[in-house]
Structure formats: structure tokens, C-alpha cells
Amino acid sequence: MITARHIRFSYPAHDGGGFSLEVAAFAVSGGEAVAVVGPSGSGKTTLLSLLAGIETPQAGEITVDGVAVTGLGEPARRAFRLAKIGQVFQRVELLEYLTLEENILLPLRLADARVDAAARMRAGGLLARVGLAGKAHRLPGTLSQGERQRAGICRALVAAPPVVLADEPTSSLDAASAGPALDLFFQLVREEGATLVCLTHDTAQLSRFDRVVNMRDLAQERGGRP
Amino acid sequence: MNRFLFLALRYALFHRIRTLALVAAVAIICALPAVVFTGVRVFEGALSSRAKTTPLVIGAPGGRFDLALAALYHRKGRMAALPFGVFEAIAQSEEARMRNGMGAQVFPLHNAHSAGGHPLVGTTLEYLEYRGLRPAAGRLPGVLGDAVLGAQAARTLGLKPGDALLTDQESLFDLAKNPPMRLHVTGVLAPTGSADDRAVFVDLRTGWIVGGLGHGHDDVAAADPAKLLKKDGANLTASAAVRSFVEVTPENLASFHFHGDPKDFPLTAVIVMPATEKAGTILADRWNQPARRAQALDSAAVVAELLEMVFRIERFFNLGLLVVAGSCLLVLGLVFNLSMRLRGAERDTLLRIGAAKHTVGLLLMVELGLVVGMGLAIAGAITAAAWRAAPAVVEWML
Known part of the structure; x- marks a missing residue:
């Protein structure tokens, strides 16, 4: 499902130059849930950006769901991202001026896909599954952090992507809320049949994953950029 | 609906007070010179036509x-x-x-x-x-x-x-x-x-x-x-x-x-x-x-002399208005610039999800167009109303 080989990436000099990441080989099978761990600054987030096609490596090959991401131009990478990748961020940034439902449907709108009754029904279904059934038309400002995080998960899954990339999805939640939130996240990802790559610092949660990959095993060089 | 227009409309509605203030500023900037121009032309017409027959x-x-x-x-x-x-x-x-x-x-x-x-x-x-x-x-x-x-x-x-x-x-x-x-x-x-x-x-x-x-x-x-x-x-x-x-x-x-x-x-x-x-x-x-x-x-000569004074006042008014309009445009630019900075997180989210780099810029342009468009529409309505009301107002003034 995901393969990355001989990746070499460094940020341009004017954009945090000095940091570089090298990955000899990274592979995730379809439907697998992989945790990526490593200290801050080890390049976890950069790896996720490379897999999502947000950044392009200077060398190497990345293939996701049969698409050679490294060979795509900017517009094609955007289309790939919208079609193949669902992303859950460390700190969920919902657009404050859109309702929960509109936020969840945002990837479809950006992909110029039809936001029809079926799409709304899917968004409603996802919201119901994360316990936000009655809050589809609420604005993010009226929700708790946990509710926003759950809405972020719905947004990542609305386009039924084959791959979900999560960057410490429960880091903004307290310890009591993190466990149940991750349970829900896993349950949804599995129900959707998606492949999951999740960055985490929380060693207590690692047992949930099929496999744990340490950045030390991937990277040969690293600089000072987080 | 176009995604940019959808997002711009939602943003404008969410920040309705700010949007209304900007729309009002644009409307006033555009309507004032048009209304003054209308009033002066109707005033000129009323004065001149009466003078010509006297x-x-x-x-x-x-x-x-x-x-x-x-x-x-x-x-x-x-x-x-x-x-x-x-x-x-x-x-x-x-x-x-x-x-x-x-x-x-x-x-x-x-x-x-x-x-x-x-x-x-x-x-x-x-x-x-x-x-x-x-x-x-x-x-x-x-x-x-x-x-x-x-x-x-x-x-x-x-x-x-x-x-x-x-x-x-x-x-x-x-x-x-x-x-x-x-x-x-x-x-x-x-x-x-x-x-x-x-x-x-x-x-x-x-x-x-x-x-x-x-x-x-x-x-x-x-x-x-x-x-x-x-x-x-x-x-x-x-x-x-x-x-x-x-x-x-x-x-x-x-x-x-x-x-x-x-x-x-x-x-x-x-x-x-x-x-x-x-x-x-x-x-x-x-x-x-x-x-x-x-x-x-x-x-006709006396009225022309009187009108010349009116035109002079109009020119001063327009000059003042030009300065005010310039200041308003600067403020408008500042508001949008600050808005762009404040919306950095929104920009990053949109980019990571899959939006093009120019999406946020385009979004701001659509928002600006929306504000200017609504302001112009209101200014047009005010000017049309002024055209209609000007003869009665001028008649009352005279």
C-alpha cells in the first residue's frame, strides 16, 4: 500500500535549512495500522508530509496505493491528496466560519466533488459514529476540544481515503479523553478499511497498532529542525 | 456553488459586522461623489433652465x-x-x-x-x-x-x-x-x-x-x-x-x-x-x-456665477472625498492584510487537506470582490435613488 525507498529530503535554506531526512525503506501493507515513534525533531512530521505529497523529496521514490507520488506535479499531488489521503492533525484546525458538517465536507468541496445528499448523509453518519449526531450545524467555536478532534477524524475519513495519516491525533486531549478518542479513531479507520500511519509520543497506546516503527531505524541523518 | 464563493460567503456571514462595516465604507466612498455629482447636475439644470426662460x-x-x-x-x-x-x-x-x-x-x-x-x-x-x-x-x-x-x-x-x-x-x-x-x-x-x-x-x-x-x-x-x-x-x-x-x-x-x-x-x-x-x-x-x-x-449670467461657486465647492468636496477614499482604501487593504495573517492556520489546514497554494489568496480576492461588489451595488442603489429624489430636493432647496 505504502512504500518509500531511498528518500532524501532537506528543507530549502530559506525555509529552516539544515534539517535533512533520509529514509532507506519504509513500507506499510494495506489495512495495516503502523505507529511511527521517535523523539521531537526526528522528522516524523516531515515523513508524513512526504507521504501525503505535501513535500517532495530531492531523491527516492514514494508510492501510495499504486500512485508514484514522487513523480507527480503540484496539481496532481493535490488531487492525489484529496482522493487518497485522509489527515488528522495534532491540533485540529476547523474553519471557524463553517458548521461541523461543512467542515467535514470541506475535502470534497476542495476536490470539486459534488456535495450532494449522499455526501451529507455520509458526513451525518460519521458524525453519528463519533457521537456528534446532533451537532452537525453547530459552529466549531461552540464545541469542546475533544468534540473538535472527533470532527477532525470525520473530516479525514469523509472522502473514504485508502490511507489515513495521523499526526499525534490525541496530543491536544487530556489523558482521560485520549484513550477513548483513540479507540474511536481506530474503530472508524478499521471500519473504513483504511491503512493507518500514525505518529505518536504516547507509548501507552502503542499496543493498539499492528506495528511500531522507530524513526531511528529509518533515518540515517538528521539536523536540528523539529 | 463555486467553492471560493461558498467559503467567501460563509466567512462574510460569520464576520457579518466586519463585512457590513467594509461594505458600508465602500458604498459611502462610491455613493457620495455620485450623489453629489447628481445633485449638482440637477441643481445646475433646474437653475439654468429657469434662467434661460427669464x-x-x-x-x-x-x-x-x-x-x-x-x-x-x-x-x-x-x-x-x-x-x-x-x-x-x-x-x-x-x-x-x-x-x-x-x-x-x-x-x-x-x-x-x-x-x-x-x-x-x-x-x-x-x-x-x-x-x-x-x-x-x-x-x-x-x-x-x-x-x-x-x-x-x-x-x-x-x-x-x-x-x-x-x-x-x-x-x-x-x-x-x-x-x-x-x-x-x-x-x-x-x-x-x-x-x-x-x-x-x-x-x-x-x-x-x-x-x-x-x-x-x-x-x-x-x-x-x-x-x-x-x-x-x-x-x-x-x-x-x-x-x-x-x-x-x-x-x-x-x-x-x-x-x-x-x-x-x-x-x-x-x-x-x-x-x-x-x-x-x-x-x-x-x-x-x-x-x-x-x-x-x-x-443666465448671474445663475452661471452662482453655479460657478457651487462647482468650486463641489471640487473641494471631491478633493476631500478623494483623500477620505484613499484613506479608506488603505484601511481596507490593512484589514485584508491583517486578515490574511490571522488566517495563517486556516491557510495551512486548507493546504494540507489538498487546496492549491493560491486558494487562500483567491479566497481573499473573492471576499474582497464580494465586499466591493456589495458596496458598489448599494452605492448604485443610493445613486439611483438620488437621481429620482434630486429634482424634488432641489426644488425644495430653491
């Missing part, structure tokens, strides 16, 4: 603008009166009489008084004919005490033919002043969109009676001898108990009379329609001589 105005020496405004728009100015004898002299002059072989085109105007808050214009029927003033209801004044109302005056006062109208009391504390006179409304004029719509027209002599130059009272000779204080030949001195009439009726019409030499009776202005440009020049030159104690005005 080529020569002769009045007492004094303020040219006061005289022009009084003769053209029935405005009460602080001017000395022009003796009626001047009117007679002009009417009998060769230059006035040779117009189309149709007799004098000279119209006396006396508008020193008011009725119901509207200017009371004493003149002749020929003036009404000249201005194209025809009754929409009733008839033109026939005898002393009759009045015909301009369309707007009738509407404001709620009067119709057959009703009565009191002239305005000019001094509450001077018992020597004439009491208000009760006028008979014989007709209402069709609207013309000019200053005549606001006026109350009476015969010139009725205007003089309102001013106290003429009056009617009981026959002193036939009155109770007790009311007769002194009899010296044909001259009789009556007591104040003799009844003075404040209304002209068929029964007392004959008792109305004037004291003094009519040549000295006051006029506000005389409007002259010279037969030719040459005749006008001769008349103007003749009545502009210092010995004549009068002044002749080329209405």
Missing part, C-alpha cells in the same frame, strides 16, 4: 443673487422695493413693446408676503400664461382676494378650489400692521416641477392690499355719525370703530381702494422678455445707469 430681470439696487433668486424662485430676500412706476416705464419702452408685435412682455412680481408658509406672489395673469401655469382644478384669479395655488402648495396645505387661505401674520406685536387677509382659493395649478409649484399667486393689487397699501372698510359717509370724528369738505376722519374688511366679498369689493400714488407701490422685480438681444442690451444698459436707482440682470 432673460432679463430688473429690480432695486442691491444683491444680485437675492434679486435673481427672488425673481426666478420667489425667494424672499432683503432687497429694497422697486417702484411700480419702473414697471410702467419699461412696459411702455420701445424695446419691450416691439416683441413680436404682441405688446409688452413685461411681468411685475411682488413677493414680499406669504400665505400658509408659501410665497405669496402678486403678479399678472400674463405671467402665469408666460410660465405655462394652467389650472388643473378651478380657475385663475378673477377679482381682488382670489388666489390660485401652485400644485405643491395646494398639496401641502390640503386646499382645493372653494377653500380659504389666510395670509401669514407678519408681526404679532405690532397692532399697526395689517391683520392676515382671507384669500379665496379659486384654483390649483398643474404641477410644473418649478418654484411656481410652491407659490400662491394673487393679483398684484391683492398683494399690495396684503401689504397694507390698500384696504376696504364700511362707508364712512353712511356710517353711524358717532364713528365720524371729523368732516372737512370731502375729507372724512373716522374713528377706529369703522369696520375694516379682512376678506374681499362681492358685497364689500367696491369698498376696497388704495392710498398713495401707484407709481410708488412696491415691486420685487420686473421680468422682461426683450424682443431681440439688442433690445435686451439696450434695456439692461438703460436700467443699469446709477441715476435710475435700479439694476438689470442677465439671469
